[in-house]
Amino acid sequence: MTGVSGVLFDVDDTLVDTATAFGAGLADAFGTVTELAPEQHADVVQIWRADAGGHFRRYVAGEVDLLTQRRARVLEITTHLRLPELDDEAFATFETAYQAAFAASWALFEDAHACVAAAVDAGLAVGVVTNAPGEQQRAKIAAVGLADLLPTLVAVDTLGVGKPDARVFREGCRLIGTSPEATLYVGDELEVDARGAVGAGLKGVWLDRPGRRRGGPHAVTDADIDAAQADGVEVIASLAELPALWQGRAPASE
Structure with missing residues (x-):
C-alpha cells in the first residue's frame, strides 16, 4: 500500500x-x-x-x-x-x-494504543467507523484512554445504517478529510470490515487475531481469505503490523 x-x-x-x-x-x-x-x-x-x-x-x-x-x-x-x-x-x-x-470490562488490546498513536505521530488523519451506537462507542473510547487520539467517529446511528454499506466508510473519510483511495480501514470482520472497505474504495485490512474468529455466519474459510486477498484485502494478525502497510512495506509476519 x-x-x-x-x-x-x-x-x-x-x-x-x-x-x-x-x-x-x-x-x-x-x-x-x-x-x-x-x-x-x-x-x-x-x-x-x-x-x-x-x-x-x-x-x-x-x-x-x-x-x-x-x-x-x-x-x-x-x-x-x-x-x-x-x-x-x-x-x-x-x-x-x-x-x-x-x-x-472495557479494555484495550495491548497493541491498540501504540498503533493509533503511531498513526497520529506519522501525520495521518485518524478516525473510527463502528456498527455500534455512537453514545456507547464514545464512552468506550474515552474509558480506554483513546478519546484524545480518536475524536472523529461514524457510528451506526450517524447515517441510520452500518458497515458494509459504502456510505459509512465514505462518511468516515469525509470527516477526517481524506479520499477513500488514500484511506486505510482496519477491522476484525473480513466481510463487514475489510471487504466492505475495499468495496467503498478504501484500502481494506482484515485483523485476524489468532483464536478470535467468531464462527456462525461470520465463519471464514481459506477460500474466503484467498478471494479477499485477490480483491485487494490485506491480512494482519496484530495491529503492530499495521504501520508497515501505511509506510508501503509488507508486514513483518509476511
Whole structure:
C-alpha cells in the first residue's frame, strides 16, 4: 500500500477486547436468571458472538432497534439453555446487570494504543467507523484512554445504517478529510470490515487475531481469505503490523 493519508479503525474486537467484555456482561446478566456451569458460559459467549439469527445485522441495517435485537439474542440463549423466556421485568433486571458489567470490562488490546498513536505521530488523519451506537462507542473510547487520539467517529446511528454499506466508510473519510483511495480501514470482520472497505474504495485490512474468529455466519474459510486477498484485502494478525502497510512495506509476519 502506498499513498496512505488516513486510517480509520473499527472499535470492537479491533481496538477494544469486546469479546471478553461480552463474557463478563453475560455472566452477570445470566446470574440474575440461573447459575451457569463453566461450559454453559462458554456456549453462551459463543452463541452471542456468532449471532446465528442475524439479529445484530438486522439492527445495523436499520430494521430493528438495539434493545429488540438484544432481547432476541437473549431468547436464543435461554432456548439453548432450556430456560423460560424472560418476561419484561426479568429482562429489565438482566439488561441492567449486563450493561454494568459490560461497561466495567472495557479494555484495550495491548497493541491498540501504540498503533493509533503511531498513526497520529506519522501525520495521518485518524478516525473510527463502528456498527455500534455512537453514545456507547464514545464512552468506550474515552474509558480506554483513546478519546484524545480518536475524536472523529461514524457510528451506526450517524447515517441510520452500518458497515458494509459504502456510505459509512465514505462518511468516515469525509470527516477526517481524506479520499477513500488514500484511506486505510482496519477491522476484525473480513466481510463487514475489510471487504466492505475495499468495496467503498478504501484500502481494506482484515485483523485476524489468532483464536478470535467468531464462527456462525461470520465463519471464514481459506477460500474466503484467498478471494479477499485477490480483491485487494490485506491480512494482519496484530495491529503492530499495521504501520508497515501505511509506510508501503509488507508486514513483518509476511
